[in-house]
Amino acid sequence: MSKIILIGINHKTAPVELREKLSFSSEETIAAFELLKQDNDIKESLIFSTCNRTEILYIPRTGEQVDKIIEFISRHKKIDISEFKSALYVYKEDEAILHLFKVASSLDSMVVGEPQILGQVKQAYRTAVENNASGVLLNRLMHKTFNIAKKVRKETGIGDNAVSISYAAIELAKKIFSDLSQKSVMLLGAGEMAELAVEHLLSNNVKQIIVANRTFKKAVNLAAKFNGQAVKFEEREDALKDVDIIISSTGATDYVLTETQVKQAMKKRHHNTLFFIDIAVPRDIDPKINTISNAYVYDIDDLKNIVESNIEQRGKETVKAERYIEEAVVKFRKWMENLAIVPTIKALNDKMSSIVDIECKKTLLNLKHLSQEDMEAIKRMTQAIASRTIHDPILFLRNTGDHRDDSLYLNVTRQLFNIDLPEEE
């Protein structure tokens, strides 16, 4: 019976330097498929490589071929086996299926529940299909993987909650403003944190970015990076009338925006909503501003609180997701067993011998003159005819040849002989 084996490294077992060395670009993946296809010991394969993991999923024709694959990685990536062997994990059979399901459902991700992973798995599978690297078993396995990943996403709240500070801030902004692409952002301070937050915001296409910093030059540099506009730090109060979101991360010891300033600005902007994200410690934005109507202030602690409660929530959902996944593994295992050749052969044998038995008994009932020995001989002969008849078909099923589709012949056999095996689902 075919085995499913998965070898890989991920963010839990290997540092980023090693992951970088072992990652497969799409060209490298295609080249690797070419080599793997030529290898007679590997029947089907799939390579999955993102910044957090590199995994090879394969089905060996004989044995397990683990060392061969490790050697293959070493050769292909030109890296010594000793360098990465300790970081590798090898999963076989059910464990491999379980791991694959978990990866696609984003339970194995660095940020559990992040939505990109499923797309990446799909892309990897598409590449494998386009290069004829995957076959019956992997095709089926991957489709089941997509199903379970979708189910987990749909029926558990695993992807619902923001679990990073900047992501939580963006989520909040989306709950305050309906369309971020119509909103302008002002950065107070040009530090690293501000840059990070803006990168997140930019993926949501904000209308305009204004940077205000005490050192004007830094503001200009950062603004240039994001295609924004730099203003002097003293102009920040004026700029309030044109922006909607303020991200503050200065090193100032005092508040850089006070309640009175914002109250004044509110009048100028016809009380349109303002959202302050204060990621500075000590705080930059006077918390009293939150009491002004249509102004919302979130400091770093507020955001942390949201993130923490989200992580807690996500933990609960993970348990549910794991249950779905385990169920799916059991189902897939059943399908594989069903698919396997042995039960078909057994059913075929059973059917033939039962036919022979019935017919033999019927005939012998009317041949009372025969001795016990004769009867035994006839029985043996009929049994022999039956087993000789199906000998060749069974041999064929056991070895369907290199490029043939096992499941197709199994299905045909079952239909030809009208053998009923319990189908899964």
Added chain:
Amino acid sequence: MNLQTAQMVLQIATLLYFISMSGYILFLFNQKKIYQKIAFCFISTAVAFHFISMMIYTIATQHVPIQNLSQSLSLAAFFLGCMFLFFQYKFDLKILGVFASILLFAIMVIVLIMPEAPVEKNIVLKGFWLYSHIVLVFTGEASLALACGAGILYLLQEKGIKTKRPGFFYKRLPSLDFLDNVGYTCLTTGFALLTIGLVTGFIYAKVIWGRFWNWDPKELFSVGTWLVYAALLHLRLYSGWRGRKSAIMTIIGFFIIIFTFIGVNMLLGGYHQTFTK
């Protein structure tokens, strides 16, 4: 085609409103789109049945069903259903259905359990101006009811964000901007309809009684309600009363409407009284 049929169809409509309400409440809790879709189908069907019921009544009795309080409430519910369908189509604000379906079902239950006052043939209650007065005022008030609904949703969402405790409603409700926008559109639509509705009412009064203004209590309160909404719109446009304050005002405004609709007739009398016996 008789009154019993009309009553039966009305009961079916109420049942459909109830199913729709259950669907929307389920949707509120577990956020599955399918519940919202089913609930929306039911509410549309309910409005259709409601309409059929009123048509049967009109054909059977040869006058529109606004002869007593029960019928007026039923008509108000019908227009609320229509306006909800319209705004749902326009904004796709699914969660507003929770508010609309609960309100609709509540009104319909009152309509069904309320003892029907005997209908007197009233020759006055006919004519183009009257019908336009009724349709405009009722659709206007239905829009303002929905504005109140949007206002409630806004306050729920706003509270969570302001107090930094995003709770049950945080995930379930859309953004503040959007809710404010929906509320504002319902408000302006409702206000415009109400304004024209009042004008047609005055014209009708002129035609029937020879005077535009009769110092009827309902007239006074209606104009009062109109002034409240006019003030709200003015404050919003010129003094930045948007968001929370605006939401609170639309809710207060809707309570004044309810009082004007029912309370005035019960407590103060006047010639609108016939509909509200």
